[in-house]
Amino acid sequence: MSDFPTDLKYLATHEWARLEEDGSVTVGITDHAQNALGDVVYVELPEIDQAVTAGDEAGVVESVKAASDVYAPVTGTVIAVNDALDDEPEKVNQDAFGDGWFFKLSPADPGELEDLLDAEAYQEVCEEEDH
Amino acid sequence: MIKQTPLYNEHVSLDGKIVDFAGWQMPVNYGSQIAEHHAVRTAAGMFDVSHMTVIDVEGPAALAFLQRVMANDCAKLDVADVLYGALLNPQGGVIDDLTVYRLPSAYRCVVNASTRDKVLDWFARQQMANMTFAEQPLAIIAVQGPEAVVLASRALQLPELVQLKPFTAMLQDERLIGRTGYTGEDGVELIVPAEQSQLLWRDLLALGVQPVGLGARDTLRLEAGLNLYGQDLDEQTSPLASRIGWTIAWEPEERDFIGRSAVAAQRGAHPQKLTGLIMHEKGVLRHGQVVRTDAGEGVITSGSFSPTLGCSIALARLPKAASGACQVDIRGKLKAAKIVQPPFVRHGKILVE
Numbered sequence: 001m002s003d004f005p006t007d008l009k010y011l012a013t014h015e016w017a018r019l020e021e022d023g024s025v026t027v028g029i030t031d032h033a034q035n036a037l038g039d040v041v042y043v044e045l046p047e048i049d050q051a052v053t054a055g056d057e058a059g060v061v062e063s064v065k066a067a068s069d070v071y072a073p074v075t076g077t078v079i080a081v082n083d084a085l086d087d088e089p090e091k092v093n094q095d096a097f098g099d100g101w102f103f104k105l106s107p108a109d110p111g112e113l114e115d116l117l118d119a120e121a122y123q124e125v126c127e128e129e130d131h
Numbered sequence: 132m133i134k135q136t137p138l139y140n141e142h143v144s145l146d147g148k149i150v151d152f153a154g155w156q157m158p159v160n161y162g163s164q165i166a167e168h169h170a171v172r173t174a175a176g177m178f179d180v181s182h183m184t185v186i187d188v189e190g191p192a193a194l195a196f197l198q199r200v201m202a203n204d205c206a207k208l209d210v211a212d213v214l215y216g217a218l219l220n221p222q223g224g225v226i227d228d229l230t231v232y233r234l235p236s237a238y239r240c241v242v243n244a245s246t247r248d249k250v251l252d253w254f255a256r257q258q259m260a261n262m263t264f265a266e267q268p269l270a271i272i273a274v275q276g277p278e279a280v281v282l283a284s285r286a287l288q289l290p291e292l293v294q295l296k297p298f299t300a301m302l303q304d305e306r307l308i309g310r311t312g313y314t315g316e317d318g319v320e321l322i323v324p325a326e327q328s329q330l331l332w333r334d335l336l337a338l339g340v341q342p343v344g345l346g347a348r349d350t351l352r353l354e355a356g357l358n359l360y361g362q363d364l365d366e367q368t369s370p371l372a373s374r375i376g377w378t379i380a381w382e383p384e385e386r387d388f389i390g391r392s393a394v395a396a397q398r399g400a401h402p403q404k405l406t407g408l409i410m411h412e413k414g415v416l417r418h419g420q421v422v423r424t425d426a427g428e429g430v431i432t433s434g435s436f437s438p439t440l441g442c443s444i445a446l447a448r449l450p451k452a453a454s455g456a457c458q459v460d461i462r463g464k465l466k467a468a469k470i471v472q473p474p475f476v477r478h479g480k481i482l483v484e
Contacts, residue, residue, distance in 0.1 A: 038148075038346060039165045041436040042413050060462065062415040064164050064436045065346060067462075086413070 002032040002126065005097055009073065009113050010122035016097060017073040019113055020104075025074055028101040029061060029092065032126045037063035040092040045081040045103055052078060052105065054112060059102055061092065074112040076105035136181035137270045137325040141332050145342055152345055153245040155182040160344040168350050168438040170341035171314055172479050175276035177332070177340045178348055182244040185269045185322065186254065189237040190262035197231065197238055200257050202370065202388055204380035208233040213298045213309050216378045217370050218253065219390025223397065224366035225373065226253055228358065232300050232309060232322075239307065239322070241271070243360045257389070270328030274340060275318030275351070277479060280310070283319050286334040292319065313348065315355025315477045350435050353444060356407065356473025362418055363405060363432040363446050369394060372403040372448060374473070401451070405432065407473040408445040409483055410459065412466045416445035421460045424453035424470070431459070439476045440483075446473065 014033035052072035092100035147158030203216030284292035416434030434445030
C-alpha cells in the first residue's frame, strides 16, 4: 500500500509539496507515483534560479518503463535541487517523501498551496485511477 | 474480456504488480524489475509466458501450409527441432514472428499474445485441404539464465535435459521442453498442460529460481538485440529492414511463400537497416524518438535503460549507410549517442562500448 502523509499537499499529477519552516516549498513525486513508475533510472531537474509556474513542467522522471513529466505545484523560483539523484535515482523509489525529493521553490504566493489537494483528496484520485 | 493465465494466483501471492498486457492480467514485476533482470543474467529467472498463443498445425498438408505462410522453411525441421521465422503479408510486411516446434505428429507454432486474433484469422484465410489448426490451452514457463537448465532439469526430474542442444526440444509425457528463449542467456521454455503449471512453478521457486515480470523480459530481450513485435516488427516494414533477413529461406527457389516476390525485390537493396544505439549521456532512449545521422534521419523502434550496461540502449531503424556517432532528439534536446551492432549483451557479457 502507498503512503499518503497528511502534512503534505498534492497535485493530481502525483507531485507532493511541503511548506518548510523557512517559507520554502519542497517538491517531489509521491510514493504512489514511484510505485507506478517502477525502478527510477534518471531524473531531470530544473536549474537553480529558474522561474516556474504552477502546473507547468519543471522536470522529468524516467523509470525503466516510462518517462513522466514533473509539474510545479506552485509558482516561484527554484532555490535548490537534489543533486544526489544524479548518482542515486533509486532514492526516489526508496524514500519518495524524504531523500527522494526533487527541488525546492521560493513561492511567489504561499497561499497557492491552499489550492492543492490534501492527503484524503489525493488518495481518492489514486484510488479512482486504480479502478 | 480480461484473461488470466493458469499461474495468475501464483503472481498475486508473490506480490506481482499486475498490469494489462494484450488483454491479459500479467505481472510487470515482483518488486524490482532491475533485480529480476540481474537474476537472469547471473543465476536463473522464470517467466510466465502462458499468454502467448500456441497453435498446433496437423494433417498431411501441415508442412505444405507452413511452407506457404512462413518465410522460413519448415522442411528443414526434423522431429524435435525448433525454428524461428516470420509470417509475411503479400506486400512483404511482417504479420507476426513465431517459433515452430516439430512434434511427432504436428507442428506447434508459438505466436505472440498481441497478434493472436489476426494470426488465427490469417491461418483460416490460408487454410488448405488435408490440414487443420487449433489453439492449445497450454501454459508456458520460460526458465532463463546461466543456472536455468540445471535447475529446470531438477524441477522436472529430467537429467537428460542438460544435453539438449540449442533450438531443439524434447517431450516428457505431455510436456514439451525447448532449449530456447528470449533473453540472450541459456535456458529452456516449458510448454505444459495448464493444470501442471502451478506445481512446476512452485518447484522452480523452491529451487531458488527468481520470478521475473514482463518489465525485465523487455530489457533482457532488448540487450540481447531481439525484436519485439509491434515495435521493431510490423506489417508495414520489411523483415530485411528488421535484422531478421536471415530467417528468410530463399532456397529452394520454387517454394512460393506469401510475400516472397515483395521481399525478393528488396533483397540487397533495402535503404534501411535495424541496428543498435548506445547513449552514455543521462536520459533514456524510447520508442519513436528521432535519430539524426550523417546519412539521414531514422527512428528508435525500442529503447530502454539497460540494467547490465547501466546506460540507455535502443534498437533503431536507420539509413543503411549510417554508422558511428549520431544524435537523438529527446523532448527537444539533442543528445549524443553511438551506432553499434546488436546484441548488446549475450551470456552475461557486454559486447558493445
